[in-house]
Amino acid sequence: MPPPTRLRQAAPAAGVQMYDSLELEQTSTVDRAVEALRQALFAGELEPGTPLREVALADSLGIARSTVREALSLLAAEGLLTRVPYRGVVVAALDPADVHDVIRARLALEEAGVRAWASADDNARGAVRAALESYAAQARADSGPGPLAETHLAFHRTLVALTGSTRLVATAEALHGELRLALAGVDRRRRNAREQVAAHRELLSVIESGDQDAAVTAIRDHLADAEGSIGEAVGR
Amino acid sequence: MPPPTRLRQAAPAAGVQMYDSLELEQTSTVDRAVEALRQALFAGELEPGTPLREVALADSLGIARSTVREALSLLAAEGLLTRVPYRGVVVAALDPADVHDVIRARLALEEAGVRAWASADDNARGAVRAALESYAAQARADSGPGPLAETHLAFHRTLVALTGSTRLVATAEALHGELRLALAGVDRRRRNAREQVAAHRELLSVIESGDQDAAVTAIRDHLADAEGSIGEAVGR
DNA sequence: CTTCGTCTGATTGTCCGACAACCTACCTGT
DNA sequence: ACAGGTAGGTTGTCGGACAATCAGACGAAG
Numbered sequence: 001m002p003p004p005t006r007l008r009q010a011a012p013a014a015g016v017q018m019y020d021s022l023e024l025e026q027t028s029t030v031d032r033a034v035e036a037l038r039q040a041l042f043a044g045e046l047e048p049g050t051p052l053r054e055v056a057l058a059d060s061l062g063i064a065r066s067t068v069r070e071a072l073s074l075l076a077a078e079g080l081l082t083r084v085p086y087r088g089v090v091v092a093a094l095d096p097a098d099v100h101d102v103i104r105a106r107l108a109l110e111e112a113g114v115r116a117w118a119s120a121d122d123n124a125r126g127a128v129r130a131a132l133e134s135y136a137a138q139a140r141a142d143s144g145p146g147p148l149a150e151t152h153l154a155f156h157r158t159l160v161a162l163t164g165s166t167r168l169v170a171t172a173e174a175l176h177g178e179l180r181l182a183l184a185g186v187d188r189r190r191r192n193a194r195e196q197v198a199a200h201r202e203l204l205s206v207i208e209s210g211d212q213d214a215a216v217t218a219i220r221d222h223l224a225d226a227e228g229s230i231g232e233a234v235g236r
Numbered sequence: 237m238p239p240p241t242r243l244r245q246a247a248p249a250a251g252v253q254m255y256d257s258l259e260l261e262q263t264s265t266v267d268r269a270v271e272a273l274r275q276a277l278f279a280g281e282l283e284p285g286t287p288l289r290e291v292a293l294a295d296s297l298g299i300a301r302s303t304v305r306e307a308l309s310l311l312a313a314e315g316l317l318t319r320v321p322y323r324g325v326v327v328a329a330l331d332p333a334d335v336h337d338v339i340r341a342r343l344a345l346e347e348a349g350v351r352a353w354a355s356a357d358d359n360a361r362g363a364v365r366a367a368l369e370s371y372a373a374q375a376r377a378d379s380g381p382g383p384l385a386e387t388h389l390a391f392h393r394t395l396v397a398l399t400g401s402t403r404l405v406a407t408a409e410a411l412h413g414e415l416r417l418a419l420a421g422v423d424r425r426r427r428n429a430r431e432q433v434a435a436h437r438e439l440l441s442v443i444e445s446g447d448q449d450a451a452v453t454a455i456r457d458h459l460a461d462a463e464g465s466i467g468e469a470v471g472r
Numbered sequence: 473c474t475t476c477g478t479c480t481g482a483t484t485g486t487c488c489g490a491c492a493a494c495c496t497a498c499c500t501g502t
Numbered sequence: 503a504c505a506g507g508t509a510g511g512t513t514g515t516c517g518g519a520c521a522a523t524c525a526g527a528c529g530a531a532g
Binding site: 264265266299300301302303321322323 | 477485486487488493495496
């Protein structure tokens with residue numbers, strides 16, 4: 001499980017003034033490669049099933065093959081790529097069974113989240129509301145399916161965060177990555193974005209109502225609905 | 237999320253006889269290195285905090301540094317090692333907050349599992365019972381804390397498997413890895429093994445009873461108890 | 473016509489050696 | 503005690519090399 005990637009903890013020297021909030025992000029070549037590839041994957045530039053050749057990537061990115069290799073390994077461990085021995089990595093493709101599996105997993109995580117609503121941290125609850133507003137704003141701005149999906153999934157991630165476990169959030173993030181990848185290529189009209197936002201508002205109000213059972217059935221229906229449209233988009 | 241590591245799917249040529257059950261495990265050097273390191277970590281040969289030097293590992297394992305590097309990256313992504321830029325990787329150390337986080341995550345997964353008991357697959361239910369028996373047998377055999385912990389956690393994994401999601405099981409496995417690592421070094425007497433087995437039998441019987449709420453509180457208490465003893469062992 | 477061996481080209485898996493970037497620790501002068 | 507500089511060790515990245523393996527083509531044998 002990718003634990004919260006902490007970057008570096010300075011030695012806690014005693015008695016000296018500390019500027020804890022200051023940080024200088026250290027970006028390795030591998031990290032940048034991973035990010036570039038992830039970007040391309042989510043943008044749909046690489047369709048599922050496409051083989052990724054190491055040397056081609058290497059001089060396309062202007063980095064060494066060994067570095068590409070490490071980046072590919074990490075993305076494969078993350079589930080975005082599939083490695084086949086001596087045949088290379090291909091962009092991961094989700095079949096309907098995989099989609100079902102992912103949705104099951106999401107249901108477990110988000111159900112745990114909404115169940116924890118009452119006992120959750122105030123900040124966490126606030127984050128849920130804030131994420132919904134970002135999502136709504138993004139829908140109003142109408143700036144393409146990519147950012148919209150991002151804010152949408154970010155909202156769901158705040159639900160998982162209600163559990164208070166950073167590891168569960170990391171897991172949810174990985175699951176969301178798989179879905180974004182699977183949906184990157186399809187021409188996703190789905191329902192009107194405003195309708196979607198309204199549905200999420202409804203969901204949140206049920207959660208806030210305090211009726212735990214109602215909240216659970218709401219999230220369950222919500223995800224079942226998601227599986228339907230995603231599976232249809234992927235199934236083709 | 238480490239997806240179910242499928243090894244290789246032969247091309248589905250049509251009309252020819254297939255021997256689906258046959259498989260030949262392909263073991264790369266990196267895999268073996270990962271396995272060896274994992275083994276050593278779980279056995280407590282490398283204490284948390286210990287730095288792992290790449291060259292030393294390389295000629296200790298008799299492989300190239302680049303290969304070691306890849307293995308270390310994978311284990312770091314798994315959470316067993318922590319990589320600090322330009323300072324190398326160290327064996328991950330869990331502080332009480334981490335333990336709490338892991339237990340929270342486990343609770344979400346296992347609670348989802350026991351909630352799914354009634355609607356779960358028959359095989360999955362059978363697997364739970366079988367795992368409990370393996371655990372009991374291991375306790376009777378009294379063959380050291382390592383195998384005992386393994387069968388113990390395997391039982392809990394079957395609970396997660398009740399959800400029907402392989403990805404959740406993979407997540408649970410990663411979480412268990414972190415715990416095994418944290419507990420590897422401590423001299424773990426804990427309570428009598430037989431007592432522990434009895435407690436798990438009790439837990440299963442509550443789950444089987446069909447009283448979902450009782451089952452959830454049972455698993456919750458069980459894990460709270462676990463956090464207590466683990467945190468105490470790690471705390472110092 | 474199908475099946476089997478062989479060959480060829482391409483790609484991955486692993487190794488080795490090199491060097492710059494960077495960190496830690498010591499050492500020195502004040 | 504403190505600032506600053508120096509030296510050694512370790513990682514991050516690179517490039518090249520070679521064996522192992524795979525996919526496809528080609529031809530021989532049944």
